[in-house]
Amino acid sequence: MRIFYTTLLLFSISLSSFGQRDNTYLPSKRNFRIKYISYDSKDRRQYSEVWQLVGKSKLDGLIQYNIESEITTRKQNTFYQYFRMVSNDSTFFVGSERYMDPIKLDSYQKMVIKISSDSVAIPIQPTVGQILPESGCEASILRGTGSVLMSMNVLLINRKVDAIENIRTPAGNFNCFKISSDKITYGGISKNKTKIFEWYAINVGLVRMEEYHPNGKLISYKILESLAEDFLLP
Numbered sequence: 001m002r003i004f005y006t007t008l009l010l011f012s013i014s015l016s017s018f019g020q021r022d023n024t025y026l027p028s029k030r031n032f033r034i035k036y037i038s039y040d041s042k043d044r045r046q047y048s049e050v051w052q053l054v055g056k057s058k059l060d061g062l063i064q065y066n067i068e069s070e071i072t073t074r075k076q077n078t079f080y081q082y083f084r085m086v087s088n089d090s091t092f093f094v095g096s097e098r099y100m101d102p103i104k105l106d107s108y109q110k111m112v113i114k115i116s117s118d119s120v121a122i123p124i125q126p127t128v129g130q131i132l133p134e135s136g137c138e139a140s141i142l143r144g145t146g147s148v149l150m151s152m153n154v155l156l157i158n159r160k161v162d163a164i165e166n167i168r169t170p171a172g173n174f175n176c177f178k179i180s181s182d183k184i185t186y187g188g189i190s191k192n193k194t195k196i197f198e199w200y201a202i203n204v205g206l207v208r209m210e211e212y213h214p215n216g217k218l219i220s221y222k223i224l225e226s227l228a229e230d231f232l233l234p
Contacts, residue, residue: 093119096137132159152187174201
């Protein structure tokens with residue numbers, strides 16, 4: 001088991017707990033637990049990811065959500081990530097490190113990983129055809145001396161709101177905004193470009209994600225499996 005930490009460069013907010021529903025892309029009441037399942041192109045389960053709200057704070061009109069993510073691989077190995085999401089009245093911000101392959105990152109579990117990321121902006125009231133800002137992230141794998149062994153980078157470009165669609169998952173039916181992006185991943189001498197589509201629902205968050213090769217062939221997809229809110233904490 002390994003724990004590593006990610007940092008959003010956009011905001012830093014002091015912590016103070018409170019509970020209410022916000023008009024944002026999380027089921028943000030007092031507490032929640034979201035489960036996602038990721039599949040390959042042949043519908044084989046790759047890993048599950050459970051997000052749980054572990055802290056929430058508000059300062060100067062910004063709301064910060066501290067999330068614990070428990071990832072379980074196909075081989076039943078489990079590891080954890082901790083990250084933040086931030087929103088204001090008009091925009092929700094997700095760290096671009098969320099677009100890195102968590103299984104690939106965990107393959108370096110015996111090394112130190114330093115992640116620097118921009119924030120991916122998702123408008124609270126998007127319009128179809130709206131162009132969205134680009135974003136990027138870099139993960140540096142460090143040697144014991146602190147020097148960089150290798151780096152992995154992700155760029156999200158050509159982001160756009162494509163449509164409003166109804167999406168069905170095991171968690172229910174959701175009215176979603178569909179967002180497309182070109183994803184460029186590179187490290188060392190390798191460089192790959194893929195197309196991703198995401199569906200977001202207000203007061204739920206990510207409902208579905210699909211990733212495709214440039215030729216249109218499906219690579220993988222992730223779906224919202226279950227959602228629980230306002231349960232009693234132990």
